[in-house]
Structure formats: C-alpha cells, structure tokens
Amino acid sequence: MRNGYVTGPILGALWLVVIASTLAVTMSFATGALFRPQVLFSLIWGALIGFSYVRFPVQNGLIRLALSAAGALACLTEVGPVLIGPEVTLTSRLITLVAFAAILHLSLQAILFDVPYATLTRHEFEAAVIRFCTGFGYIFFTAIVVIPFYVMVMTSLKSQQELLQNPLDFSIELSRGWDLFRSYTELFSDFNFGGYLWTSFYISVLTVFITLLFSVPGAYAVARFRFRGQKAFSRSILLIYMVPMIVLALPIYIAFSMTGLRNSILGIVMIYPVTTVPVALYMLQGYFRGLPTEVEEAGLMDGLSRLSVIWKITLPLSLPAMASVSLYVFMIAWNEFLLAFMLLDDPSKFTLTRGVSMLNSSEIPRQHLMAGAVIATVPIMALFLGLERFMTKGLTAGSVKG
Amino acid sequence: MSTAHPPSGSGALAKREARLAWALLAPTMISISLVVVLPLLAIIWISFKPFTLTDLRPPAPIVRESLRGEGDNLRLEYRVRNSSQELAITGVTLSDTLPLGLTLKENLPDHCYLTNRNLFCDFGDMNGGDREKLRLPVLATSDESALEELAEGSKPVMTGAGPSVLTSFEFSSENFTRLFDSDEFWSVLWITLFYTVFGTLGALVMGLFAALLLNKSFRGQGFIRGLYLFPYVAPVIAVAFTWVTLFDPFSGSANALLLQMGLSQSPINFFGERPLALIMVTVFEIWRYFPLSFLFILARMQSIDTSMYEAADMDGASPFQKFWLLSIPQLLGILSVLFLLRFIWTFNKFDDIFLLTGGNAGTRTLTVNVYEQAFAISNIGAGAAVAVVILLCLLLFSFVFFRFISREEGL
Numbered sequence: 068m069r070n071g072y073v074t075g076p077i078l079g080a081l082w083l084v085v086i087a088s089t090l091a092v093t094m095s096f097a098t099g100a101l102f103r104p105q106v107l108f109s110l111i112w113g114a115l116i117g118f119s120y121v122r123f124p125v126q127n128g129l130i131r132l133a134l135s136a137a138g139a140l141a142c143l144t145e146v147g148p149v150l151i152g153p154e155v156t157l158t159s160r161l162i163t164l165v166a167f168a169a170i171l172h173l174s175l176q177a178i179l180f181d182v183p184y185a186t187l188t189r190h191e192f193e194a195a196v197i198r199f200c201t202g203f204g205y206i207f208f209t210a211i212v213v214i215p216f217y218v219m220v221m222t223s224l225k226s227q228q229e230l231l232q233n234p235l236d237f238s239i240e241l242s243r244g245w246d247l248f249r250s251y252t253e254l255f256s257d258f259n260f261g262g263y264l265w266t267s268f269y270i271s272v273l274t275v276f277i278t279l280l281f282s283v284p285g286a287y288a289v290a291r292f293r294f295r296g297q298k299a300f301s302r303s304i305l306l307i308y309m310v311p312m313i314v315l316a317l318p319i320y321i322a323f324s325m326t327g328l329r330n331s332i333l334g335i336v337m338i339y340p341v342t343t344v345p346v347a348l349y350m351l352q353g354y355f356r357g358l359p360t361e362v363e364e365a366g367l368m369d370g371l372s373r374l375s376v377i378w379k380i381t382l383p384l385s386l387p388a389m390a391s392v393s394l395y396v397f398m399i400a401w402n403e404f405l406l407a408f409m410l411l412d413d414p415s416k417f418t419l420t421r422g423v424s425m426l427n428s429s430e431i432p433r434q435h436l437m438a439g440a441v442i443a444t445v446p447i448m449a450l451f452l453g454l455e456r457f458m459t460k461g462l463t464a465g466s467v468k469g
Numbered sequence: 470m471s472t473a474h475p476p477s478g479s480g481a482l483a484k485r486e487a488r489l490a491w492a493l494l495a496p497t498m499i500s501i502s503l504v505v506v507l508p509l510l511a512i513i514w515i516s517f518k519p520f521t522l523t524d525l526r527p528p529a530p531i532v533r534e535s536l537r538g539e540g541d542n543l544r545l546e547y548r549v550r551n552s553s554q555e556l557a558i559t560g561v562t563l564s565d566t567l568p569l570g571l572t573l574k575e576n577l578p579d580h581c582y583l584t585n586r587n588l589f590c591d592f593g594d595m596n597g598g599d600r601e602k603l604r605l606p607v608l609a610t611s612d613e614s615a616l617e618e619l620a621e622g623s624k625p626v627m628t629g630a631g632p633s634v635l636t637s638f639e640f641s642s643e644n645f646t647r648l649f650d651s652d653e654f655w656s657v658l659w660i661t662l663f664y665t666v667f668g669t670l671g672a673l674v675m676g677l678f679a680a681l682l683l684n685k686s687f688r689g690q691g692f693i694r695g696l697y698l699f700p701y702v703a704p705v706i707a708v709a710f711t712w713v714t715l716f717d718p719f720s721g722s723a724n725a726l727l728l729q730m731g732l733s734q735s736p737i738n739f740f741g742e743r744p745l746a747l748i749m750v751t752v753f754e755i756w757r758y759f760p761l762s763f764l765f766i767l768a769r770m771q772s773i774d775t776s777m778y779e780a781a782d783m784d785g786a787s788p789f790q791k792f793w794l795l796s797i798p799q800l801l802g803i804l805s806v807l808f809l810l811r812f813i814w815t816f817n818k819f820d821d822i823f824l825l826t827g828g829n830a831g832t833r834t835l836t837v838n839v840y841e842q843a844f845a846i847s848n849i850g851a852g853a854a855v856a857v858v859i860l861l862c863l864l865l866f867s868f869v870f871f872r873f874i875s876r877e878e879g880l
Contacts, residue, residue: 205682235729288493293483317849340500404820444703
C-alpha cells in the first residue's frame with residue numbers, strides 16, 4: 068500500500084470520481100442539460116493520471132498536464148469521466164473541458180505533491196491521504212451548504228411553467244429583465260410582505276431590548292454577588308434551556324386563548340423575551356465573570372453605588388458582549404416560527420416566518436414560497452455576514468440553545 | 470480575658486449584597502416563573518384531565534334572535550342552546566330590549582317577564598346539548614323589514630355558566646393509559662430515539678470533520694467559516710421549505726438530477742416513504758446543526774497548546790497519530806458536553822420535522838406527537854400527557870447532564 072505506484076493511482080482514481088461528480092452536478096445545476104459522471108471510466112482514467120503524476124516528477128510538468136487534458140478531452144467521447152449529452156451547447160462543453168483539465172491538474176498536483184514513485188514513509192503517505200480528505204471535505208461541505216441556498220434563490224426567479232419543464236434548469240433568462248423578480252413584487256403587493264417584514268423587525272428589536280433589560284441585572288447579580296441559592300439559580304437557567312418549546316407552547320396557547328392575548332402582537336412581544344432571557348443571562352454572566360473586579364471596586368471606593376457601577380463601568384466595558392447577545396437574540400426572535408405559528412391567525416398581524424408558512428399551500432406556486440424564504444433569509448444573512456465576528460463569538464458563548 | 474472570635478454568620482454588608490442580588494434577579498425570576506414554571510405546572514394539571522380543544526371556552530348558552538313570518542303570523546323567536554354537548558349550564562337567563570314598533574300579542578310564558586320594553590327570561594338549568602325555543606307572536610306597527618333589522622341588530626344578553634373542565638378538581642389517568650396502551654406510542658418512542666441518536670452523532674462527526682478542515686489559517690478562512698454557518702443562521706422555515714422543494718417527487722431538482730445521472734429509474738418520494746422520510750429528516754437535522762458543533766470544536770481546537778504538537782513532531786509522530794493521540798483526547802471534553810446538549814436539543818426539536826413532513830410517513834417524534842394529539846386530534850389532555858412524558862425524559866437527561874457537567878468544567 069505504501070508505495071508511490073499504488074498510492075498514486077488509488078488516490079488519483081478516487082479523486083477523479085470526486086471531480087467528475089462535482090463537475091457534472093455543477094454543470095447540471097447551471098445549465099439543466101445532461102452531464103453524467105461515469106464512475107468506472109473515472110476510476111480508470113484517474114488511476115492512469117494518478118500513476119503518471121507519481122511516475123513523472125514535477126520537472127515533467129508538461130506530460131502531467133497533457134494527460135489531464137487527455138482525460139478532459141475524453142469527455143467528448145463516451146468513455147470519458149463525464150458523459151456530456153448531445154444537446155449541450157459548445158460553450159458549456161468548452162467550459163466543462165477547460166475547467167476539468169485545470170482543476171484536475173492543479174488539485175492532483177497538490178494532493179500527490181512530493182509523493183515518490185517508490186516506497187513512501189508513513190508521514191508522506193498520511194500527508195497525501197490528509198490532502199485528499201481535505202480536498203474532498205471542502206468540496207463536500209461547500210456543496211451541501213451552497214446547493215440548497217442556490218436552489219432557493221434560483222427557484223424564486225423562475226416561472227411555474229419553467230419549473231415543471233425542467234426542474235434542473237436554473238439558468239436565468241436575463242432578457243426577462245425586471246420580470247425576473249415577479250414573485251417578489253407579487254409578494255409585496257398581494258401578500259403584504261412589506262407589513263410582515265416590518266412586524267418581524269420591530270418585534271425582534273423589542274425582544275432584544277426587553278431581553279437586555281431583564282438579563283443584564285440578572286447576569287450581573289449571578290456573576291458578581293455571593294448569595295444563597297446562586298448556584299441553584301445558574302443551574303436552573305441551564306435547566307430552562309432544556310424545556311422544549313412545544314411543551315410550553317401548549318399551556319401558553321390555552322392561557323392566551325382564554326385571556327384574548329392570542330392573535331395580538333402584544334402577546335408575542337410578551338412571550339418572545341422569556342424564551343431568550345435565559346440564553347442572554349447565560350452568555351452575559353460568563354462575560355461579566357471575565358471582567359476584572361478591580362475596576363468596579365475602584366468605582367465603589369470612589370463613592371459610586373452598585374447600580375451606577377453597573378451603568379458607568381460594567382456596561383461600557385461589556386459593549387462587545389452586548390452586541391453579540393443582541394445579535395443572537397435578534398436572530399432567535401427573527402427566526403422564531405413555532406409560537407408565531409400557534410398564536411397568530413390574523414394575516415394582518417403575521418410575522419415574516421408566519422407569513423412564509425402561509426405560502427406553503429398547493430394553491431400558491433412554489434416560486435412564491437421560495438421568494439418568501441429568500442425575503443426571510445436575506446436580512447438575517449446580511450446582518451450575520453456584516454457582523455460575523457460578533458455573531459460567531461455570541462454563538463460559541465451561548466449557543467447551548469439550538 | 471476574653472478571646473477574640475471571628476465573626477460568624479453573614480454580616481450586614483453580605484446581607485445588603487444578597488438583597489441587591491435578589492432585587493436585580495427579581496424581574497427575571499418573576500417573568501420566568503410566569504412563563505416557564507407556571508405553564509409546566511399547568512401542563513401536568515391538564516394531562517390528568519379529559520380536556521379537548523372545544524373545552525377551551527367553558528360551556529355557555531348561545532342565542533339566536535330572529536323576527537319571522539309576516540302580518541298575523543309575525544313572531545319574535547329566540548333559540549337558545551348549550552354550546553357544550555356534555556356539560557350542563559346553570560342559571561341561564563336572557564335579557565333583551567324589544568324594539569320600538571313591536572308589541573306582544575299574547576301573554577308571556579311563565580318564566581318570562583316584561584318590564585317596560587325589557588324582556589327577561591329565566592331558563593333555569595340546561596343540560597348538555599339542550600335547545601330551547603322561545604316564540605313570541607308580535608304585532609308590528611311600522612315597516613317589518615326595518616323592524617327585523619332592529620330586532621336582530623340588538624343582541625340579547627345571556628347569563629349562565631357551566632363548570633370549566635380546567636378548574637374542576639376531577640382527575641383521571643385516562644390520557645396516560647390510552648397513551649401507553651396504543652402501539653403508536655412505542656413506535657413514536659423508537660422514532661424519537663433514532664432521530665435523536667443519529668442526528669446528534671451525525672452533527673458531531675460532521676462538525677469535527679469541518680473543524681479539522683478549517684483549523685489552519687489561510688486566506689478566505691473567515692469567509693468559509695461564515696459560509697458553513699449558513700444552515701444554522703438561516704430561518705428554519707426557509708431552509709425546511711427549500712429542502713421540501715428540492716426533494717419534491719415531481720418538480721424537485723434532486724430527483725431530476727438522480728434521474729439524469731441514471732442513479733434512479735423513477736422519482737423518489739423522499740419525504741413520503743416510510744424508512745426514507747425518517748432518514749431524510751435526520752439528515753436535515755445533521756445538515757442544520759453541524760455548524761454549531763463545528764464552531765464549538767473549532768474554538769476548542771484553536772485553544773489547544775501548540776507546543777504539544779511540536780513535541781510530538783520532535784518525537785516523530787505521524788499526522789494520524791497526532792490526531793488520534795493528541796487532538797481527540799483534548800477534544801473529548803467538549804465533544805461529550807456537545808453530545809449531551811445536542812442530544813437534549815435534538816430530542817426537543819419540533820419545527821424541523823413539523824415543517825418537513827408534518828410527522829407523516831413514520832417521522833412522528835414525541836414533540837410532534839404533542840402537537841398532533843393536541844391540535845390535529847384536538848385532544849389537549851392527550852397532548853399534555855405526551856408532554857409530561859417528554860418532561861420526565863428530560864428530567865432524566867438533565868440529571869445525567871449535571872452529574873457529568875460537575876466533573877467537566879466550563880459550561
């Protein structure tokens with residue numbers, strides 16, 4: 068096993084299967100035409116090319132490149148790694164071939180870097196395997212993350228007819244111009260999505276403020292003061308994490324039905340913060356513990372009361388943590404679905420998630436549903452990408468909550 | 470000579486501190502006990518009651534008033550019925566004002582009185598499902614259709630109340646016996662276990678793999694890390710519906726792709742076939758939550774002391790040896806904490822399955838069952854019983870969790 072002439076062809080063969088499948092799937096999703104990876108031929112071609120990469124050292128780069136190109140050209144026939152359908156346009160063919168040769172050459176060169184023809188040391192062998200797995204990992208994770216979001220966006224830009232004709236064809240006809248966004252304009256004009264956006268936004272912002280109002284003093288008390296029941300309290304916070312929402316939603320539904328709070332924004336604003344306060348408390352108390360007590364003690368010595376110490380010293384110092392917590396709470400409130408679904412029936416009071424769930428019916432075309440999903444996703448994604456640093460910190464600090 | 474003693478008990482300062490602490494905690498405590506503790510008690514209470522969705526409103530008399538007939542035959546009718554089919558209502562009365570222009574032709578029945586234009590009737594007690602009709606022949610002195618509107622426009626005021634199932638002190642364990650007797654319950658339990666165990670393990674393994682990929686600095690590392698967090702950050706409703714669209718048996722791209730690649734001959738109903746649907750929702754769970762474990766594991770990896778790896782390099786350890794003998798033992802703590810937490814959270818998961826399959830095709834977990842029982846079959850008591858079962862399981866899990874966490878510092 069640990070000989071270059073074995074390792075090279077095996078890794079090459081497996082890698083070519085990965086590349087061929089990736090390319091075929093990518094091209095299928097881009098054009099909707101027939102691209103089919105051929106596992107058997109991929110294995111054969113891959114073994115051949117892999118062998119050549121260990122046989123000929125880097126100086127003979129031309130031979131390597133030529134073989135990769137030959138593998139790519141084979142795709143034009145029926146015995147290539149990728150079978151290309153007859154209806155595929157010349158441009159797509161050309162793109163496939165060039166991409167295939169280039170990616171194959173560069174990636175295989177990286178994977179089989181410094182792998183000698185003869186016996187490999189354990190280090191060399193494992194390093195090559197790890198490089199192979201790394202390459203596979205990047206392709207795999209990127210594919211599984213990107214494909215659903217790609218499908219979501221592209222479906223929202225299609226018409227019902229196009230979707231049924233070829234569900235794979237995601238190419239966009241730019242000639243349609245603004246008509247591409249018809250689903251979106253219809254959602255905003257006929258389904259009141261502008262209103263839902265606004266409702267979701269202000270409910271989320273209110274939730275953030277109320278959560279901070281409750282959790283900052285609480286977290287400070289848990290982090291700084293010694294009192295009886297402190298440990299029990301911080302444990303019970305964690306315990307509250309573990310109560311499933313549906314169990315709480317049932318009695319809340321009953322109570323709200325009886326008091327008439329169901330179907331009111333007030334009810335939602337009352338209930339959301341309670342689901343986020345434990346998370347925020349947990350995150351903030353961890354941060355407060357990490358702040359040096361000396362600064363606060365200096366403030367106390369100078370005659371500030373505890374409350375003004377919190378207001379004038381602790382809070383300004385913990386602004387980054389507050390940002391993380393706010394973002395995280397905003398995300399929870401924005402994405403919340405279950406309570407909105409159970410407690411809101413009146414379309415004029417829907418939050419965005421509730422509005423999107425309304426679109427999931429057989430009478431409403433799929434692209435409207437996907438456009439709704441995009442509208443719900445884009446704001447939170449923009450916020451996330453813009454403030455990724457805070458967000459990841461917030462997630463690691465407190466995302467015990469799922 | 471008296472010896473000095475250290476002060477015992479808590480001093481004034483400590484007491485003041487404790488008081489302030491409780492004052493700061495009070496708002497949180499009150500709100501949480503209102504919205505978490507109280508509902509939990511309520512659900513245990515309800516689980517012992519035969520409580521259905523229709524019992525949400527206590528039984529009450531319902532009345533319909535109408536002016537019928539014309540000329541000599543003109544009559545004012547009140548139809549009163551009990552809203553509940555089972556429960557009796559006591560002290561049912563009706564009061565209404567006769568519109569101007571209508572005069573009664575006959576004497577009122579015994580249980581009714583008329584003072585000025587105010588009509589008052591006492592129906593006494595009404596059993597479940599009872600209906601009563603009050604027919605009063607009247608004489609119209611002005612336009613009949615205007616009078617009809619006037620009569621039907623003024624709503625009669627009803628009194629009378631029945632016992633609410635919710636507040637009575639009658640309990641039965643019927644919900645639980647029916648729950649445990651049904652075969653469905655045990656299959657639900659197995660499905661929950663499958664979903665939870667494989668969903669948790671899968672997300673952990675994938676997270677570990679992704680963390681290994683990103684545990685080195687290169688250009689674009691931040692971007693890829695952000696990208697891999699997408700499934701977790703996006704609203705569940707958006708990604709769940711995207712998956713449903715993607716795997717649709719008729720117009721889904723996944724099926725089209727499989728057909729085109731020659732991997733399947735006929736379209737597969739991913740979320741509609743029995744074993745496949747459960748696997749698909751588990752895969753969705755893994756897909757959606759691997760970012761979370763990935764983030765935690767990556768954070769832990771980056772805090773491992775590099776000198777250890779340097780020492781291993783000096784000793785000639787190979788990459789795999791370094792992974793198995795150094796990284797894994799270092800990560801074991803966070804991995805087990807993550808496992809326990811994710812296990813509990815996957816066990817609690819409701820939205821994902823509800824949106825993907827609605828609990829059909831063999832994907833009904835305990836949490837989905839709560840919803841099914843309470844709202845689809847509209848038997849809230851049965852749903853509450855399932856919820857109590859969930860709570861008991863969670864009590865067990867959290868016991869394990871805290872036993873374990875006390876050893877595992879950090880969280």
